Amino acid sequence: MPEGHSVHRIARQFERNFVGRVVAASSPQGRFVEGAAALDGRTVTEVRAVGKQMFLEFDDGLWLRVHLGMYGAWDFAGEILVDPTIASANGRMGQTNQRGTDLDDAVYDAAGENSLTSIGAPRRARVHVRMSEQTTGLAADDEQWPPPVVGQVRLRLLTESTCADLRGPTACVLQTPDEVAATIAALGPDPLVDDPTDGEERFATAVGRTATPIGKLLMDPAVVSGIGNVYRAELLFRARQNPHTPGRDVPRETVRGIWRDWVDLLRIGVETGQMMTMDDLDPEAYRRAMAHRDDRHWVYHRAGLPCRVCGTAIVVEEMATRKLYWCPSCQA
The missing domain is CATH 3.20.190.10 (MutM-like, N-terminal)
Incomplete structure (x- = not known):
């Protein structure tokens, strides 16, 4: 999608x-x-x-x-x-x-x-x-x-x-x-449409008022616009956030951090045309990432492979009708 x-x-x-x-x-x-x-x-x-x-x-x-x-x-x-x-x-x-x-x-x-x-x-x-x-x-x-x-x-x-x-x-x-x-009014904030500060407040408020797992909330277009399966997995890993945590239990600053990260990743996606979610790559690694999807993500599509940070096998499960990839150690 x-x-x-x-x-x-x-x-x-x-x-x-x-x-x-x-x-x-x-x-x-x-x-x-x-x-x-x-x-x-x-x-x-x-x-x-x-x-x-x-x-x-x-x-x-x-x-x-x-x-x-x-x-x-x-x-x-x-x-x-x-x-x-x-x-x-x-x-x-x-x-x-x-x-x-x-x-x-x-x-x-x-x-x-x-x-x-x-x-x-x-x-x-x-x-x-x-x-x-x-x-x-x-x-x-x-x-x-x-x-x-x-x-x-x-x-x-x-x-x-x-x-x-x-x-x-x-x-x-x-x-x-x-x-x-x-x-449009029924949709959650979009960083490229809404004022980023106002969008952050709307997003944080929507997440903080519900017991729905954060992994489901990121896929809810009424909560936030534009996040799909790839960005969901990568945003949660980058925040070291367990996808099963109820939204209201996710620390407020973590929720705000996820929004700010989404602002940055969406901008990169529009500029490059790729869902590039890995940071600080040297020029050769960046070229590899542009050429191969497997080199541009932390956890997405890496079920069974070792986590790039801790070595734990990445798991995959179904959440919100889509496959969710995450590290059970880094995101415990």
């Missing part, structure tokens, strides 16, 4: 490639025909990302809300106007894989993703962007425009030069401004 940094990076691409442009909208799959018809011919006026949800505003106050969920993906094709503030514009933007540009110092991982370098200043590049590792067989075709529909595309948004295809979302719905406001 895309986590918060992915959705913010996707929103940045929409900002640069769709805001201010008229779109042709269609539903090749046939499951969003009426919604697509309502969007067809409208101009995109704004994009927002809050946690794991993205909101696209069109003229006359019509909004599209998209939640990718477990299997959703956006695919861009065509002329992609690159965002220079995203360090890995040639590589990963959340769950994004761009093809078409090669750099001598690129660092590619097993999925062919270069998350270390940027293609530089803003420019138009004829590239293909794959928004999800689950999507395959989508080679860019410079000769055919618009690109052929591949797979079950719920919604296609098309400008004169850029195409965005949405597959498999949990939610793809039209909303009024009041409905968007209500949806």
Whole structure:
């Protein structure tokens, strides 16, 4: 599932490639025909990302809300106007894989993703962007425009030069401004949307009022926005916090520390396109971490392997319907 940094990076691409442009909208799959018809011919006026949800505003106050969920993906094709503030514009933007540009110092991982370098200043590049590792067989075709529909595309948004295809979302719905406001109001704080200090207070208050285990609270979008399975495991390990401790029993300063750590890790995730959670790596270790997921996390996906700190075997269990990785010694 895309986590918060992915959705913010996707929103940045929409900002640069769709805001201010008229779109042709269609539903090749046939499951969003009426919604697509309502969007067809409208101009995109704004994009927002809050946690794991993205909101696209069109003229006359019509909004599209998209939640990718477990299997959703956006695919861009065509002329992609690159965002220079995203360090890995040639590589990963959340769950994004761009093809078409090669750099001598690129660092590619097993999925062919270069998350270390940027293609530089803003420019138009004829590239293909794959928004999800689950999507395959989508080679860019410079000769055919618009690109052929591949797979079950719920919604296609098309400008004169850029195409965005949405597959498999949990939610793809039209909303009024009041409905968007209500949806966002029900979400926990997002460090990239809310004032970090106010967000810290909201988060600490929500955690401190309940007996729900902290490991579950970090996955509750009403408590905090954007944290998914990877960040949950890593944040708890970095805080040396037992995931089973009731929220109200977690020391207040520990809760605040988790929020501040989330602020930092989310920023790194947006900048690099990777959920980099290990600190103080030398240049070679950093390159390895960019190239291999197993070298960029403390506990996630390391069940049975020795803890990088104490040597105890990392355990895995199910919590909040997802696999939770943690060290029973460091996080006792």
